Amino acid sequence: MLILALCLIAVASPLVAGRWPAGLLLRSWRWPILVWAALLTQIVVIDVALPEPWAEILHVGTYVAALVFAWLNRAAPGVLVVGAGALLNGATIALNGGVLPASAAAIEAAGLDREHEFANSAVVADPVLPWLGDVFAWPAPLPLANTFSVGDVLIVAGVVIAAWAGTRRLGRSATSPEAARD
Template identity: 45%
Template sequence: MIIGVAALLLLLAVPLTGGSLRQLGEIPVRAWWLLPAALLLQVLLFSVLTKVPDWLGFSLHLLSYMLAGAFIWANRALRGLPLIALGAGLNAVTIALNGGTLPASESAVRTAGLADSEHFSNSGVLSDPRLPWLGDVFAVPSGVPFANVFSIGDVVILTGVAVLVFGHSRVHRPV
């Protein structure tokens, strides 16, 4: 959720910084349908199908990353996509090593005012996490809109989105 809000804010900043939203619409995107499919799968998994068995949650969560990875691979030549791939890869490896859940630090969860779910979740406090420093260790504090936890991978993804959005929204005129 926090990545989506931040990405939307980056888009809104384009015209404010001299960029053109029209230029973004002209980016040659391949296999575009893979990204909405990956996002839809995550929304279903974490908002609708909240009581799935852990094995199914793990499988569907990794499938969503595979769909997103295929989208990134198809568009790897676009500016910003290598950073997005790196951030998504950091998250995907950490999720895979932790049974389908990105580990969250107790202090980040507490700071964000989140309750730890007893059902399969995309992020949660784990008793013995692998690569915990790559998990959700940062937090937007409770009381701030969209309070949530986020990871180093999320920060790298957003950096890639910024490179993509601002790099492709500029009109290039010959000098």
């Protein structure tokens, strides 16, 4: 939920600065259902106790859907950065049996329960590419305490780029000379 919350803040951030994320909101996205399906599936995989092989398969599948969306929309600002983050996370998850390896120290700092039925990240014995796993922590006293990865940082950074690309000042009409200079 931490990464989703940060992405929502990133999308709303131009509004705080008196700008409208026109480039992001008015863009004609190709196959946007892929992103929404991936997000919904991730929520289901993490919050619903699915049988073990299905949870891992669906988890990896969400990254495949995100990567297809990124490829189809690669010309949009920020999308390749989001895609790079999804690729890092998805490849690391696929190489570690459907789970993003997490640092025990990061899990402890975030105050997470290691005994959860299926965790999208967990401490893995002998992980592949452990440095690409959830090695950072948003600590427990803070809201939405969780672990996060380099891939997650890239995803949020890409959303920030996408949200700010093509912003327009609020309160100006699209046809005004001032708007043309923005």
